[in-house]
Amino acid sequence: MNRTMIAARLHALGTPMSLDTIPIPKPRPTDVLVKVMACGIVPNMANVINNWPSWFPHQPLPRFPAVFGLDPVGIVEEVGEAVINTRPGDRVYVSPLRSCGSCQACRAGQRSHCRYFTLNGYFSTSRDGQRIFDLYPYGGFSQYMTAPEYAIVDIPNNLSFEQAGRFGYLGTSYGALKNAGAGPGQVALIDGITGTLGVAATMLGLAMGLSQILGTGRDERLLARIKALAPERIQVMKLGHGSTGEWAKSLTGGEGADFAISALGAKAPASTMLDSMKGVRRGGKVVNVGGVAEDLPIDVKWLMDEQIQLIGSNWFTTAQGQEMAEMVRTGTLDLSYLEHRTFPLSRVNEAISGLKDRDGGFSNYVVLPQVVDAA
Structure with missing residues (x-):
């Protein structure tokens, strides 16, 4: 007799997710079955899901009904017969990065370069991504999910499930820092x-030994909170109070920063990113993880003359996820700055609809799938 679980599923765009009772999946030989204890929330995910098909038609959502949930964390319940290292009872973060596993990029360990690169529980970067969704149809808004062993990150006991539910954003920033050669x-x-x-890039940069972090933002209160994390190593400036590029060079003896991480977001004007690029030293790197609202008009001669590298960075590797877990285990990375707000599965629609009391990157919103109804 099949065991059942509860999953929040989206049946159509513009409608709320419903709590459905469906069978608990059986892991294939190379898969693991994870009991999901927490799942991090993409801010304003409901708006993203409903608008995604018109914004990015070349990056499809899964076929409905679909189980979303990008950042699952839990306990391994069962493993397939070909799984070697992962065992029942392991505490794990499940990276949503899925790929074909057999192309040149995958064989080289660069799964995010695969043409089938798909974020399970969210969207695919490939028009053929439904093939991946068919293999792994369960996101983190379900009580159990299957995942390939290659997606598993072992997490230490001093890393809570709620904290690990932020690993997607932490890892995205960590991947950007690695692409920048941060050290x-x-x-x-x-x-x-x-x-x-x-905020994630700041905490990771401090842990990686950066001597100085220059940061820009629009909220003065949050900028003050950021600086207070390491007052001797962090300098901040409110956007609009002068040129970011000139400010960065004034604080570095005219040299500029070794690299810039652009995490502005999809609503930011391109001019803001162009300004910050001018704050990077000759031979430096600019890594984008947020996007901007319009095409970036770049002076390629300046790019050539200054030997600036412009890098697009998307997600992170499972190995990098394991490195972050080890940083937490050893105390190198402190995630106590995260302020958790948790939701039972029954309140998933509220949780993904864009909460009004977010405290910037300090807030951490998490769905707890094993808690179906509020107490």
């Missing part, structure tokens, strides 16, 4: 430092 003694410029990706 001890360097100076970073983080545009959008008060947002989810910006």
